[in-house]
Amino acid sequence: MKTDLNQDAITKQAANFVARLYSGELSAEEENEIYAWCDQSPQHQQEFDNMLAIWDSSNQLFQTAAPVKKKKHTYWYTGIAASFVCAVLAIWFVALPPSVSTQQVAHNEPNRYHTAVGEISTVGLPDGSIVTLNTNSAIKVDFSGSQRRILLERGEAFFDVAKDATRVFSINTGEKTIRVIGTKFNVRKSDATLKVSVAEGLVAVQSSTLPSSDQIDFEEAETLLPAGSIGAFNGTSEVIAQVTSKEVNASQQWRQGIFRFDNEPLAKVLTEFNRYRLKKITLENQALGKLKISGVFKLKDGDSILSALEAALPVEVERYPEYIELTAKN
Structure with a gap:
């Protein structure tokens, strides 16, 4: 009872x-x-x-x-x-079978997990760690030997790493290797940059060309990111910032299937939405991209933003077979 x-x-x-x-x-x-x-x-x-x-x-x-x-x-x-806020119907208590979930298990092959465009999936690892994969992301898992190794092939993932002082947990992103014992952090890999946002614990970041040992010496770490920090890496350059919990949480809001924007340029908002869409949204010109937008949106309701934009901003939606274009309203 x-x-x-x-x-x-x-x-x-x-x-x-x-x-x-x-x-x-x-x-x-x-x-x-x-x-x-x-x-x-x-x-x-x-x-x-x-x-x-x-x-x-x-x-x-x-x-x-x-x-x-x-x-x-x-x-x-x-x-x-211009800015807007979506007002939606409130949900009150409704019983739902425990099996219903907005997340799915990632498509998997032996030691490899990946998501398609628009999918967000959760993977349980053998050591009890949990990885949530964002849209169009892929990882390879190797837990042989004395280390727990992950290769982030593409995309973005949130890692909730089970603590094990005897086995280092590492994520190779190509140019960088992230090493932890047990912590929670978000990693986003793009063609130009790598962004690491730390929610809990300590994260050591080093060049992937440097040798890795079975232990982590945080005092000797090439770059150390404590909880409440965000690191951005681009080639040989890096920027480290101590931020608020709000900013750290913003980097992982996709895990709840939502977007929250506060007075952001339309171009930036559409760039985020297009990561989850096969049919991309484009702009007629760069001036439209400077329009400001605020609101909370669900990832699953990507097209709802189109009617909202037409109502809130001086734009019109033009639909084509392969893409959608926002044009200036006449």
């Missing part, structure tokens, strides 16, 4: 968080509270995913049921510095 009561409380809390998330009034402090709560246990994360799945189901029902009028979104803008 106690277990049932605890489960009921967890489910209700997850529903409250999702309702607040889509209320259009979520504060930065509340967003951090959601991240912290989901990280407390896999059960919390599972129930949060369940509530997001409920939103997907309920949203489809609202769209297909003719007699029901959909709640209108509220948008506003002033000149070229």
Whole structure:
């Protein structure tokens, strides 16, 4: 009975968080509270995913049921510095079978895991570590010998590393190797840069050309990133910044299947969305890319941003077989 009561409380809390998330009034402090709560246990994360799945189901029902009028979104803008916030229907407590989840297990081959464009997947490793792969990402796993080795072939991943002082956990990204004992951090690899955001613990970063030992000497580390720091690496250059928990959490908000933008250029927002889309969104000219945008969006509802943009900004949507273009409104 106690277990049932605890489960009921967890489910209700997850529903409250999702309702607040889509209320259009979520504060930065509340967003951090959601991240912290989901990280407390896999059960919390599972129930949060369940509530997001409920939103997907309920949203489809609202769209297909003719007699029901959909709640209108509220948008506003002033000149070229326009911004908007999506107002959505609140979700209250609904029971859902435990098997329902917004995340899937990554496609796997022997010791290799990858996601397609638009997928976010979770992988459990033999040592108890958990890796969440973002869209179009791939890793190879080698736990032979005295080290736990990961090769990040492409994309982005969040690592929740089980602590094991006897076996170093390392991620080879090509030019850099990230080495830890047990910690939580996000790694994003692109053609030009490598970005590492540390949520917990210590992360050592060194050139992949340097030899690796079975132990980590953090005092001798080439680059050391403590919790609350973000490192950006480009060739032989690097920039290290101590940031707030809000900024660290922002680097991993994709794990909850959401985007949050605060007065960001439209060009940057579309670059992020296009990572999850096969049919890309383009801009007619660079001036449109300077328009500012704020809001909270779900990854699964990528096309909802198009109607929002038309309502909030001086743009029109032109659809073509292979892409979508935003043009200046006449």
